[in-house]
Structure formats: C-alpha cells, structure tokens
Amino acid sequence: MNKPLFRLVYKEYIDRHNEITGSWSVYVNYLNKDILLYNTFSENWAKIALKRLKDNWDSYICCFINNKDVPVMFERDDAIYKLNYIFPEQSCVVGSQIKGNKHYAIYCPEGQKFDYIHDTVFFYKEGECLVKNNQLFLNGELLLNSQELKNVCHNIGQDFNSLDYNADKLIQYIVTTYPQANAYICNGYCSYNIGKEKD
Numbered sequence: 767m768n769k770p771l772f773r774l775v776y777k778e779y780i781d782r783h784n785e786i787t788g789s790w791s792v793y794v795n796y797l798n799k800d801i802l803l804y805n806t807f808s809e810n811w812a813k814i815a816l817k818r819l820k821d822n823w824d825s826y827i828c829c830f831i832n833n834k835d836v837p838v839m840f841e842r843d844d845a846i847y848k849l850n851y852i853f854p855e856q857s858c859v860v861g862s863q864i865k866g867n868k869h870y871a872i873y874c875p876e877g878q879k880f881d882y883i884h885d886t887v888f889f890y891k892e893g894e895c896l897v898k899n900n901q902l903f904l905n906g907e908l909l910l911n912s913q914e915l916k917n918v919c920h921n922i923g924q925d926f927n928s929l930d931y932n933a934d935k936l937i938q939y940i941v942t943t944y945p946q947a948n949a950y951i952c953n954g955y956c957s958y959n960i961g962k963e964k965d
Contacts, residue, residue, distance in 0.1 A: 771795040772794050772795075773792070773795070774791070774792055774813070776788055776809075790807070790809055790811075791804065791812070792804040796831060801854070802855045803827070803854060804857045804883060811884075818883055819883075837849055837889035837891050838892045838906045839864075840888060842861075842880050842885055843871070844869065844898075845869050845871075846899075847864065858879050859882060860877040864908050865908065867903075867908050867911075869898075869899045869901075892905055893905070893947055893948035894947075894948070895944065897929050897930075897950075898952075898953060899912070900916075929952050941960055
C-alpha cells in the first residue's frame with residue numbers, strides 16, 4: 767500500500783458580509799479519493815494539523831477512515847473517556863465520561879467533543895488494559911477504582927507503587943480475571959503485550 771499523499775489547500779470565497787475571506791483544508795489522497803481531514807481559517811493551524819495528521823496517519827487516522835481497529839477509549843488532560851463517535855473530516859472525537867471515574871474537571875453527562883489537532887489526545891484500542899490515576903480501565907469501562915486497585919494489589923502481593931515498571935503480579939491477575947485484555951499500559955510509561963501470557 768502506498769503512503770498517502772497529503773495536500774494543504776487554500777480557497778477564497780465571499781462571506782455573508784460580502785468580504786473576501788479564505789479557509790485552509792488538509793486532504794489526504796487515500797485509495798484514489800481525496801478525503802478532507804481538517805478545515806480552518808488559520809494558515810498556522812492548517813500547517814500544524816498537516817504535520818500532526820502525517821505523524822499519526824499510521825497510528826490511528828488511517829483506522830478512523832477505514833473504520834477498522836478503532837479505539838474504544840481515549841485520554842485527554844489526564845482523564846479517560848469512552849469513545850462514542852469519530853469525525854475524521856473534522857479531526858474530532860466525541861467521548862463520554864466513564865461511570866465511577868472521579869478524574870474529570872466538571873461532570874458532564876452527555877458526550878463531549880474534542881479536536882485531536884488542538885488537544886493532545888491518546889487513544890486506546892479494544893483489549894488494552896490501562897492503569898491511569900491509580901485506576902484500572904478496559905474497553906471504555908472502569909474496572910477498579912483507586913481503593914479497589916490498592917486492595918487487589920495488597921491481596922496478590924503486588925507493590926502498588928511499582929505498577930509502571932514491575933507489575934508482574936498485577937498483569938497475571940489481569941490475564942486470569944479479564945480474558946479480553948491483550949495489553950497492559952500504565953500511565954504512558956510502560957506497555958506490555960499480555961496476549962502471549964494466555965498461551
């Protein structure tokens with residue numbers, strides 16, 4: 767498969783006040799189709815968007831367009847959200863707050879929309895078990911809050927303060943308790959493929 771060809775396009779038009787204005791768009795030529803990935807009135811933001819989209823094409827943008835291997839949750843500003851919708855043509859995702867997770871600035875029962883060009887957003891795929899803010903998440907659900915995770919660690923003899931570099935006992939617990947888990951990620955510092963542990 768050939769690498770996609772990205773294009774930055776500027777278009778001028780007359781706005782409702784009869785003034786000439788312009789917008790910048792980022793397109794990717796994928797499978798011989800031009801696909802809009804971002805639109806803005808700022809040339810600087812368009813250039814930033816172009817770089818970020820190129821950098822993340824293989825990681826997740828291509829998955830969004832193909833609707834394959836799409837993430838199930840994401841992290842923004844140190845909070846984890848369940849992914850509801852993706853709008854590749856706007857470079858936006860909509861996520862809902864996860865029940866039981868206390869790490870949100872303001873409670874919001876409906877979905878929230880985030881621009882993954884302006885915001886730093888990390889995506890997690892199905893089966894990726896995540897420890898974040900001393901809580902355990904999997905597939906957009908909170909499995910263990912902080913106190914529950916501490917209790918599990920105590921019961922299995924896992925040092926709670928070493929989950930990011932020496933989590934063998936917790937990983938074994940995850941393998942036996944959550945068979946749908948295939949990876950272990952802790953606070954962005956470490957990542958282990960635990961699929962092989964099941965064999």
